[in-house]
Amino acid sequence: METEGPRTDRLGLLLDQFDQAREMAQVRLTGLGDEEYLWEPAPGSWSVRRRGEAPTPRAYGPGEWVLDKGAPDIPANEYAEIARQAASGMTVAKIAEDWSVGVERVEEVLAHVGEPEPDDVPLTTIAWRLGHLHSCFAGQWEWTFGERRQDPNFLVDFTPSAAVGLDRFWALIDRWRESVAVVTEEQLDTVGFSQYPYGSDPDDPFITVLAGANLEFIHHMAEIALLRDLWRTRSGPRR
Known part of the structure; x- marks a missing residue:
């Protein structure tokens, strides 16, 4: 068969x-x-x-x-995704809207260098x-x-x-x-x-x-x- x-x-x-x-x-x-x-x-x-x-x-x-x-926040394990969104042409304002955070938080993530600290989540x-x-x-x-x-x-x-x-x-x-x-x-x-x-x-x-x-x-x-x-x-x- x-x-x-x-x-x-x-x-x-x-x-x-x-x-x-x-x-x-x-x-x-x-x-x-x-x-x-x-x-x-x-x-x-x-x-x-x-x-x-x-x-x-x-x-x-x-x-x-x-x-x-x-x-609302952007966890460390999503920092790479934020970078990809920005690289694809999404504006900081749109990324902030998608994640329900302020523009300042997105800018902080995009400016981060080195390995992010592990997430402290429940x-x-x-x-x-x-x-x-x-x-x-x-x-x-x-x-x-x-x-x-x-x-x-x-x-x-x-x-x-x-x-x-x-x-x-x-x-x-x-x-x-x-x-x-x-x-x-x-x-x-x-x-x-x-x-x-x-x-x-x-x-x-x-x-x-x-x-x-x-x-x-x-x-x-x-x-x-x-x-x-x-x-x-x-x-x-x-x-």
């Missing part, structure tokens, strides 16, 4: 990469329970919390439960990582394939239930994948095919947006996998 070989076209490569990452992630998330989902690996961790109980200044969500979000729960990914993909779907009008901060009804959160997440991921699968070559090269307002999507060809979405999915799922390992071994190895 003959099987279809791997695709080598641009969209096919990105879809295959996404499919493999999704398959591995779904296996790694099997058996996730509520206690583990909300486990805070260190004091001050960001998570999903009841509205009014979040300690962060920009926690968001449309319902009873919101996702922690801190004050640890996050599995609930936070999944919620963050869900929010990103929901927003990008709405502002690429949807009506392009709903605020991304109000698209995901966050939940303290691991089972409910995963069901909603995989449904959204499947919708994203189905929509991406029929994108044309012309659309891949279209600057602004995605109008997602948080980031540089409106200024990028869609193939760049897709590559970035894959990277976002892969690196956050790797973090979630590590959190699962830490949860499993938190009281020492089990015999």
Whole structure:
């Protein structure tokens, strides 16, 4: 029996990469329970919390439960991206708008020399990582394939239930994948095919947006996998 070989076209490569990452992630998330989902690996961790109980200044969500979000800034691991945006012709004012920071902060980043100091950021729960990914993909779907009008901060009804959160997440991921699968070559090269307002999507060809979405999915799922390992071994190895 003959099987279809791997695709080598641009969209096919990105879809295959996404499919493999999704398959591995779904296996790694099997058996996730509520206690583990909300486990805070260190004091001050960001998570999903009841509205009014979040300690962060920009926690968001449309319902009873919101996702922690801190004050706007440009993390050190994004300094290279800021340099790329400036090199591509984006103005300092536009970069500042995209990152919700002042022009002075962008100028400070662009003037930085040498290796940046490591980011001092809070640890996050599995609930936070999944919620963050869900929010990103929901927003990008709405502002690429949807009506392009709903605020991304109000698209995901966050939940303290691991089972409910995963069901909603995989449904959204499947919708994203189905929509991406029929994108044309012309659309891949279209600057602004995605109008997602948080980031540089409106200024990028869609193939760049897709590559970035894959990277976002892969690196956050790797973090979630590590959190699962830490949860499993938190009281020492089990015999």
